[in-house]
Amino acid sequence: MRNYILVLSLFFFGFLQAQELKCTVNFNTEQVAATNQQVFKTLQKSLTEFLNNTKWSDKTYRGIEKIECSFFFNILTFDNVNQFTGTLQVQASRPIYNSTYNSPILNINDKDISFVYNEFQSLNYDPNNFDNNLVSILAFYANLIVGVDADTFSSEGGTKSLETASNIVVQAQQSQDKGWLSTGNQNRFYLVNDMLSPAYSAFRKAMFEYHFEALDRMSDDQRKGKEGVKKALKTLLEIANVRPNAYLTRIFFDAKTDEIVSIFTDGPKVDVTDLLITLNKLSPTNTSKWSQISY
Structure with a gap:
């Protein structure tokens, strides 16, 4: 260890x-x-x-x-x-x-x-x-x-x-x-x-959680890594709750949409009920892609 x-x-x-x-x-x-x-x-x-x-x-x-x-x-x-x-x-x-x-x-x-x-x-x-x-x-x-x-x-x-x-x-x-x-x-x-801007600090926090605390842990525990991705997305939700359709939220999903779908359609299953609610609130324009994520 x-x-x-x-x-x-x-x-x-x-x-x-x-x-x-x-x-x-x-x-x-x-x-x-x-x-x-x-x-x-x-x-x-x-x-x-x-x-x-x-x-x-x-x-x-x-x-x-x-x-x-x-x-x-x-x-x-x-x-x-x-x-x-x-x-x-x-x-x-x-x-x-x-x-x-x-x-x-x-x-x-x-x-x-x-x-x-x-x-x-x-x-x-x-x-x-x-x-x-x-x-x-x-x-x-x-x-x-x-x-x-x-x-x-x-x-x-x-x-x-x-x-x-x-x-x-x-x-x-x-x-x-x-x-x-x-x-x-x-x-x-x-x-x-x-x-x-402090008003959008959740973006940078989410980027750290998503990559260092989630994806970089996938090789050790894929299920835990997926839960980490869910956590990072909930962090990003802090922006959407105050400023819906924020520019940085769009920037995040322009890079991450296909990757998120791939993460949650492969490997061990995790509960995605709350994830889908979060994703559809954060990026409603990608609803058709989020529908590919199964329960």
Whole structure:
């Protein structure tokens, strides 16, 4: 038992002390098919190197501990002054202890992507200064990924990275790009602002309970792990009870819906009566998927 605890501790200590991105970048350019595609190949290479080679935190990184993530740009327009517009799908996952499974932790579709890029231009990151919109978007999501990942291993362990992401928002607001502004209720500003707000603290608490206290225990006791997932979802219910349809609740289920269905349709049975009530209250748009979970 002591050896098991030691191995478990070393495993998680390693992840807490060593985090970095293992990121893939892809572009869909069908809407601008007539454009010279070479600029997108150059841009893809540049963004991949920027995301994977930049040091995003003060922790020590090792290869096996990098956070797997992807940035998928859907380019809608590209004009003769090198102005790009489109959308960006950001996804990230983290490994589950004693398994080959990676659990999704983020799946965000940012519909307000706009930037200027001149082929071969350098990308310079300074968290305290705004250089250009492209660098700020990349840096924002890189820090968000590191912060959310850290939250899944340690209670509010990602605070520093989330604060860096928040500072990037503040610096980037001078661009007047609507993704950075406190207008609407579902953009980069609100994403990190809500994560750091005490009013939504249940989101980060639930992320820790769901991953570290539930999924990471599945290999030892699958039934107990499932009960841990149920507990985490009840924690998330604290947000829905006060703010139904909150942005962070949607962010959670954009990443977790299919995984939750899989967890409760496989392995040892647990009572799901209260679970289904919780899920239908938290995410009523996924009622058809929740109906796949059997009693």
